[in-house]
Amino acid sequence: MEKEIMNDVKKYQKLEKLKKIRDEVQPIPWYFDGLESLCDRIHPEKQLLQVTDIEELSKDTKLFRFISAKANKPLAPFRAGQYIGLIVEIDGVRTSRPFSLVSSPNLYAYYELGVKRKENGFVSNYLLDRLKVGDIIEATEPLGELYYNQIFHGKNLVFIAGGSGITPFISMLRNITEHNLKLNVWLLFGCLSEEDILFKKELDDIQSRRPNVKIQYILSEPRADWNGARGFITKDKILDEINTVKDKFFYIVGNRAMYSFIQEQLNELNVPKFRTIFELYGVPDDVTEVIGWPKNITALDSVKVFVDFIQQGKKIHETIEVSCTEPLLNSLEREKSLRLIINNGCRSGACALCRTKLISGTIFMLPEVKMREIDQEFGFIHPCVSYPLTDIHIDLSLA
Ligand SMILES: Cc1cc2nc3c(=O)[nH]c(=O)nc-3n(C[C@H](O)[C@H](O)[C@H](O)COP(=O)(O)OP(=O)(O)OC[C@H]3O[C@@H](n4cnc5c(N)ncnc54)[C@H](O)[C@@H]3O)c2cc1C
Ligand code: FES
Structure with a gap:
């Protein structure tokens, strides 16, 4: 009986806390602060989120609730069905993963995400095991085409x-x-x-x-x-x-x-x-099983990637060794010494934010990915869903 009362008290306290957050955040008065502010509100380059709650949804899935970490910067509005990319730095590797927004788009005060553990997954395990209430995390603006039209x-x-x-x-x-x-x-x-x-x-x-x-x-x-x-x-x-x-x-x-x-x-x-x-949701667990993958290339194979990029105003050329069966974007991000930041959103070939110029070499692109004709014609690839089959040369300064 006492336990039940305590549970009810906890539930009540939680609801009160949520109500307080909701009441404090009002939609920004767009019509008062001009078009530029409206655009920035809808399409912020990045958002800073603070974890306010973490709840267990199942044995391998947690719900994360985030508010804006900046008092004068409300969260960007979104359409039900869209996702945000959570940007993390894990042991020196800066990367991100997209997560669909679970919360109602009619709540301006917080975002909710439901994150499921992926076996040996780099980011999902980090979020589930290491992210705590109070932590601040970077995120993209809401993205994606899956919404009611x-x-x-x-x-x-x-x-x-x-x-x-x-x-x-x-x-x-x-x-x-x-x-x-x-x-x-x-x-x-x-x-x-x-x-x-x-x-x-x-x-x-x-x-x-x-x-x-x-x-x-x-x-x-x-x-x-x-x-x-x-x-x-x-x-x-x-x-x-x-x-x-x-x-x-x-x-x-x-x-x-x-x-x-x-x-x-x-x-x-x-x-x-x-x-x-x-x-x-994400790239295949084993790309060698995808239709069209060349059978002579296995997870043991690696190739060289010649990368051109701009750093402190200077064009740099570097060479790295990467696995043929890892998405190129992951391999580039994992090369900590280069500290490359490649714009990305969906990491599944849909948003084109990661488009990169392929100067030479052959890549395998996941078959369901639809590239824009213009990108294909001018030799652009989506490294989030591209796997290098031979030595390749890419130029990140030409995106
Ligand atoms: C639009 C969108 C919305 C999404 N929404 C949600 C959501 O609401 N909830 C949710 O739980 N998930 C969601 N996902 C999936 C999520 O973004 C991640 O893909 C998922 O959490 C796994 O990420 P991870 O870093 O844990 O796994 P990763 O480390 O990325 O592993 C995933 C796969 O990548 C490959 N891989 C990674 N590293 C290597 C390597 N070194 N060598 C070879 N292969 C490698 C493997 O095949 C592995 O199985 C969404 C995905 C998309 C595209
Ligand atoms: S990140 Fe969207 S296409 Fe690569």
Whole structure:
């Protein structure tokens, strides 16, 4: 009994703390402080965030809540579904990873991110094990094209999420319910087991209060007593839920394996590509298994990269040795002595922020990446999804 009361007191204190943060931060009065300030507010080059809370969402996922670390700099607004890049320096290596914003875009006071541990992952393990309440961390502005577009997407939306791929959909659902948007939403959420269903309580609550939101959890490794759907998100399961693909718009978020599988299912249902939008979480675990990878090149192979870049106004030429199976951007960042800073956002080939001039040599680019024609014509690559197959020469000063 005493324990229960203490828990309630703690919950109350937490809610009070959140309420105080919300009440203190108001949307900036854009119309009072001019266009330049508006642009800077929407597209700040970088933001400084301070961790205010860390909560456990599952055994391998935590929720991080951040406020702006600068009193006179409110957080940049975002569209539900977008992500920010968290920029970290870990043991001398400066890098970043994108994370979808979980919080509602209607809250100006804080951002929330749900970070899942990746086995041997460089940044996710750092965030989960070393980031503490009070720490300050750099971040990009909100980025990404995965958000609701009322002109093109219509009124019937199908969200397909795998594991931590649920995060942008939580923000989108929060926005839909807060604004009472007249949209029909079907969420198909694939997880391993019941324990892996992130935000289940909130999702169940939304479903029970909103007849326009239908949610199906599909577990690939459920316990024997699970009485929901089992297996993978197949075309039959999709049709069971949504009845027909006609007039529906599909959003897919998850890892590469899940995406390829869902894309096949949607092809079989004759869903046109222009009725889908997707976000892939990170590079493949093993690029040598990707279709088109040259079979004679293995994880043991390395090549030389000749890098040109500008430092203190002078053009520098350096040579480094890198693995063929690591994304070039990671290898360049890992070369601590060069202290290269390469602009990046999505690290999955979508945003083009990392575009880099390839002077010579051959790279393998992940097949699903769509380069702009102009970039291809002039020999630009996206190092976040490029793997060097031969010695290569790149010039970072020509981006
Ligand atoms: C738009 C977007 C939104 C995202 N949102 C979320 C989110 O909301 N929540 C979430 O948990 N995740 C999210 N992710 C994934 C997240 O950005 C990271 O990819 C994830 O946390 C793993 O990062 P890591 O640094 O721990 O792993 P990494 O260290 O980057 O490892 C990932 C893979 O990189 C390869 N790799 C790395 N180093 C090497 C090397 N030395 N040699 C060979 N291969 C190597 C391996 O294949 C490895 O499996 C999102 C990704 C994108 C693109
Ligand atoms: S960081 Fe977005 S394409 Fe490379």
